[in-house]
Amino acid sequence: MVTNMDVVQLSRLQFGLTAMYHFLFVPLTLGLSVLLAIMESIYVTTGRTIWRDMTRFWGTLFGINFALGVATGLTMEFEFGTNWAYYAHYVGDIFGAPLAIEGLMAFFLEATFIGLFFFGWKRLTRVQHLATTVLMALGTNLSALWILIANGWMQYPVGARFNIATMRMEVTDFYAVLFNPVAQAKFVHTVSAGYVTGSMFVLSVSAFYLLRGRYRGLAIRSMTIAASFGLASALSVVVLGDESGYMAGLNQKMKIAAIEAMWQTEPAPASFTVIGIPNIDTHETDDAIRVPWVLGLIATRSLHGQVEGIDNLVSQAELQIKSGMIAYGAMQTLRAHPDDATARAAFNAHVDDLGYALLLKRYTPNVTDAGEDQIANAALDTIPPVMPLFFTFRIMVALGFYFIALFGTMFVLASRRNLERHRWLLHVCLWSLPLPWIAAELGWVVAEVGRQPWTIDGVLPTFLSVSSVPAWNVWISIAGFVLFYSVLAVVEVYLMVRTIRQGPGMTPRPAGPAIAAVAAE
Amino acid sequence: MTEYEFLRLLWWAVLGVLLIGIAVMDGFDMGTAILLPVVGHTDMQRRVVINTVGPVWEGNQVWLILGGGAIFAAWPPLYAVAFSGFYLAMLLLLLSLILRPVGFKYRSKLEGTRWRTTWDTALFLGGLVPALVFGVAFGNTLQGVPFRFDDTLRMTYTGTLFELFNPFALLCGLVSVAMLTMHGATWLACKTEGVVRRRAQHAGIIAALVLAVLFILGGVWAARLDGYVLQSFAGVDAPSNPLTKHVVRQAGALMNNYAAEPWTKAAPAIGIAGALLTALLVSLRRLRGLAFVASGLSIAGVIATAGVSLFPFLLPSSLDPDSSLTVWDASSSATTLLVMTVATAIFLPIVLAYTAWVYRVLRGPVTAADIEADPHMTY
Numbered sequence: 001m002v003t004n005m006d007v008v009q010l011s012r013l014q015f016g017l018t019a020m021y022h023f024l025f026v027p028l029t030l031g032l033s034v035l036l037a038i039m040e041s042i043y044v045t046t047g048r049t050i051w052r053d054m055t056r057f058w059g060t061l062f063g064i065n066f067a068l069g070v071a072t073g074l075t076m077e078f079e080f081g082t083n084w085a086y087y088a089h090y091v092g093d094i095f096g097a098p099l100a101i102e103g104l105m106a107f108f109l110e111a112t113f114i115g116l117f118f119f120g121w122k123r124l125t126r127v128q129h130l131a132t133t134v135l136m137a138l139g140t141n142l143s144a145l146w147i148l149i150a151n152g153w154m155q156y157p158v159g160a161r162f163n164i165a166t167m168r169m170e171v172t173d174f175y176a177v178l179f180n181p182v183a184q185a186k187f188v189h190t191v192s193a194g195y196v197t198g199s200m201f202v203l204s205v206s207a208f209y210l211l212r213g214r215y216r217g218l219a220i221r222s223m224t225i226a227a228s229f230g231l232a233s234a235l236s237v238v239v240l241g242d243e244s245g246y247m248a249g250l251n252q253k254m255k256i257a258a259i260e261a262m263w264q265t266e267p268a269p270a271s272f273t274v275i276g277i278p279n280i281d282t283h284e285t286d287d288a289i290r291v292p293w294v295l296g297l298i299a300t301r302s303l304h305g306q307v308e309g310i311d312n313l314v315s316q317a318e319l320q321i322k323s324g325m326i327a328y329g330a331m332q333t334l335r336a337h338p339d340d341a342t343a344r345a346a347f348n349a350h351v352d353d354l355g356y357a358l359l360l361k362r363y364t365p366n367v368t369d370a371g372e373d374q375i376a377n378a379a380l381d382t383i384p385p386v387m388p389l390f391f392t393f394r395i396m397v398a399l400g401f402y403f404i405a406l407f408g409t410m411f412v413l414a415s416r417r418n419l420e421r422h423r424w425l426l427h428v429c430l431w432s433l434p435l436p437w438i439a440a441e442l443g444w445v446v447a448e449v450g451r452q453p454w455t456i457d458g459v460l461p462t463f464l465s466v467s468s469v470p471a472w473n474v475w476i477s478i479a480g481f482v483l484f485y486s487v488l489a490v491v492e493v494y495l496m497v498r499t500i501r502q503g504p505g506m507t508p509r510p511a512g513p514a515i516a517a518v519a520a521e
Numbered sequence: 522m523t524e525y526e527f528l529r530l531l532w533w534a535v536l537g538v539l540l541i542g543i544a545v546m547d548g549f550d551m552g553t554a555i556l557l558p559v560v561g562h563t564d565m566q567r568r569v570v571i572n573t574v575g576p577v578w579e580g581n582q583v584w585l586i587l588g589g590g591a592i593f594a595a596w597p598p599l600y601a602v603a604f605s606g607f608y609l610a611m612l613l614l615l616l617s618l619i620l621r622p623v624g625f626k627y628r629s630k631l632e633g634t635r636w637r638t639t640w641d642t643a644l645f646l647g648g649l650v651p652a653l654v655f656g657v658a659f660g661n662t663l664q665g666v667p668f669r670f671d672d673t674l675r676m677t678y679t680g681t682l683f684e685l686f687n688p689f690a691l692l693c694g695l696v697s698v699a700m701l702t703m704h705g706a707t708w709l710a711c712k713t714e715g716v717v718r719r720r721a722q723h724a725g726i727i728a729a730l731v732l733a734v735l736f737i738l739g740g741v742w743a744a745r746l747d748g749y750v751l752q753s754f755a756g757v758d759a760p761s762n763p764l765t766k767h768v769v770r771q772a773g774a775l776m777n778n779y780a781a782e783p784w785t786k787a788a789p790a791i792g793i794a795g796a797l798l799t800a801l802l803v804s805l806r807r808l809r810g811l812a813f814v815a816s817g818l819s820i821a822g823v824i825a826t827a828g829v830s831l832f833p834f835l836l837p838s839s840l841d842p843d844s845s846l847t848v849w850d851a852s853s854s855a856t857t858l859l860v861m862t863v864a865t866a867i868f869l870p871i872v873l874a875y876t877a878w879v880y881r882v883l884r885g886p887v888t889a890a891d892i893e894a895d896p897h898m899t900y
Contacts, residue, residue: 067626070579071619077589081604082611086675088604092597093853097860100590104868107583108876115576116879122895123882135875163854165760167674168597170854335672467605468677477612484616488623495630 025069031198033137057504085467102146110139152183199230207429227410269296324357552705554648617650656697660690665839703728748774768842795819
């Protein structure tokens with residue numbers, strides 16, 4: 001069995017495109033849902049109607065965004081079956097459960113109450129409506145938890161074992177899948193990134209109103225909430241990003257080494273390369289600016305822990321491939337003679353490396369007859385693309401620190417009730433709008449490109465995971481998605497901008513000279 | 522009965538319940554969308570129709586998402602084969618499903634006539650195409666589809682998109698469209714007033730009668746089709762590997778279960794009786810709510826009929842019958858099924874409870890006055 005590499009590349013392209021498109025809507029949904037709950041809580045506790053109007057206004061924008069989030073999320077679920085059928089067979093026993101539980105526990109909550117959020121204002125008491133909003137936000141955040149448990153398992157596949165009888169991975173310890181440390185770190189990191197996005201959205205749109213001198217009461221209050229919630233979230237995103245780094249250091253050594261473009265193992269504690277240009281040919285990083293000790297501290301949280309370099313990890317992969325070949329050979333024997341005790345012992349001893357043997361399927365379908373250079377090539381395949389990882393990671397981290405600075409500044413101004421003092425800062429807030437999306441998308445690039453060449457780290461190579469569909473089918477679906485998604489993106493942005501320009505549709509309170517100036521026009 | 526056998530039977534039943542859940546809950550949204558051009562002639566009438574499902578379609582759609590997730594978790598090979606085998610049909614289904622959420626949300630955000638009629642068409646297609654594709658998928662499942670596994674359990678599928686739309690499958694597609702149209706009509710009969718309601722009631726009667734006729738026709742046809750019979754297999758609690766059995770094709774085999782267990786004839790009987798009852802009740806002033814229930818029962822009967830006819834098969838293979846997927850060789854491990862059972866037992870009652878509460882809050886018909894009173898929040 002050799003899969004068609006065209007289908008592999010096309011399926012990756014399609015999944016990457018649709019996933020990144022989906023994640024344009026998800027972080028805003030995550031962040032805005034919590035901000036809505038905060039705003040409405042203030043309304044219910046203080047009884048001031050402006051907070052209700054704010055909830056309704058930001059809620060309208062939330063609704064426009066939510067519709068596309070739901071629609072594009074459906075695509076993701078379908079694609080595991082349509083484009084990654086062998087993956088669905090091979091790990092469905094583990095990967096399917098969090099997806100199903102996500103539906104039961106989270107999607108129902110979020111989707112049932114979002115309808116009531118919009119239609120329930122007159123039918124519910126204040127407290128009932130607040131409860132609706134809170135449950136909606138809870139559902140949104142829980143769905144992130146379950147999908148990241150699923151994704152965390154792809155990065156760090158715990159609690160599962162290969163079963164020869166069924167030719168797939170099966171759960172041995174569901175508790176381990178559930179409380180996977182990688183999944184927990186990723187959940188908090190991702191959700192915080194969503195909060196940053198929601199906060200930045202509110203901050204930027206409010207800055208737009210203040211610059212225009214419109215809806216000042218709404219804008220200042222919104223900005224204050226966004227600045228404080230955004231600061232807390234931006235701090236959490238960076239700190240929990242560090243947690244993700246630590247977890248990756250424990251479990252995905254190759255990913256860390258590739259992000260750092262660290263070819264050789266350095267004496268502990270390893271230095272962190274702030275910036276430089278990785279040279280794929282010489283295995284050096286040119287013009288590098290390094291900070292001593294930092295990487296070693298992040299990845300191992302000690303002064304003695306080794307952060308292993310790429311070349312070293314490739315040699316280890318070679319050993320694992322050879323071990324996996326023994327498991328693969330034993331598996332073939334066991335399938336013909338299930339009672340062969342020697343083969344059973346060999347299989348049990350080497351089954352953890354079976355995935356590494358599957359890397360050889362690109363070079364020889366029989367696996368066990370691989371030559372030394374084929375093994376060497378397969379080992380080199382375990383290096384993810386170094387260049388994109390090196391740069392995307394650095395841009396993402398830089399943006400993270402920028403968010404802390406911006407939200408921090410606005411938080412200080414808000415606590416001094418002086419948000420409008422510096423007009424240039426309002427411009428900065430406005431033009432910072434796209435940055436959280438860029439950071440979030442780059443974050444996924446780091447996580448998923450860094451996982452290559454695997455769909456399930458060390459277990460199932462990406463090129464084996466695809467469906468046996470003709471390449472032209474995938475071309476058609478890519479064309480369909482590009483066309484459809486482009487039209488929807490245009491419509492979405494148009495409606496968003498229009499709703500923002502129209503504003504909350506309430507009478508602006510005459511306050512401040514800017515309002516008077518607009519009124520005079 | 523061993524634990525694994527029980528769990529497999531249980532999840533076969535849960536699969537049925539979820540499919541019925543999709544058809545009953547998401548189905549009335551789709552039926553409503555199909556009826557949109559029929560019952561809504563003016564913009565306001567159409568807004569009324571759309572706003573009857575406005576607050577609930579998102580929750581209803583989760584039945585579909587959950588159905589997909591549950592098949593993935595409980596029947597991974599079925600998920601792999603059905604989704605990749607029906608690749609282009611799935612794409613068609615997906616794109617039409619994407620039209621719905623955006624159609625609901627965006628239609629009434631702008632005033633223009635062209636803008637709104639465009640989204641009305643999108644909503645109509647978003648109801649019609651999924652209803653048709655679901656039925657066609659069932660029609661093909663009953664006949665068997667051309668796939669086989671190699672020894673690593675990698676599946677190849679040799680059919681084409683056009684072969685999916687064969688005459689029997691198209692008939693099943695029409696059954697599905699009639700069924701969901703009927704169901705949408707009973708929903709509108711409860712949730713609207715005046716001329717829109719009268720049109721919906723008429724449409725409901727027609728759809729219910731068409732459903733009854735087409736369903737009986739489908740049954741007569743299915744009795745003449747080739748079915749599949751399990752000759753030997755590894756056991757009801759053996760590890761899930763579809764290549765461990767022998768299956769033969771046999772004319773009329775889709776009727777075997779009804780002959781062996783006559784009580785299962787209740788499924789088609791409920792399907793037909795429910796439809797006839799719906800036609801009777803939908804126009805009665807006080808019994809409109811019962812018509813919705815009767816219509817739901819009819820849906821349950823129709824879907825159960827397909828399940829009983831196939832059992833123990835989930836998806837037979839016409840290319841290599843031995844590769845067929847059955848309840849005994851296409852499930853997850855016992856551990857995963859157990860985890861899913863516990864999760865369902867905890868969360869499904871909670872879901873049903875708050876869903877019921879939301880429907881109670883939103884009870885009563887939607888009128889033009891409601892929409893004019895709150896133009897920013899309604900669709």
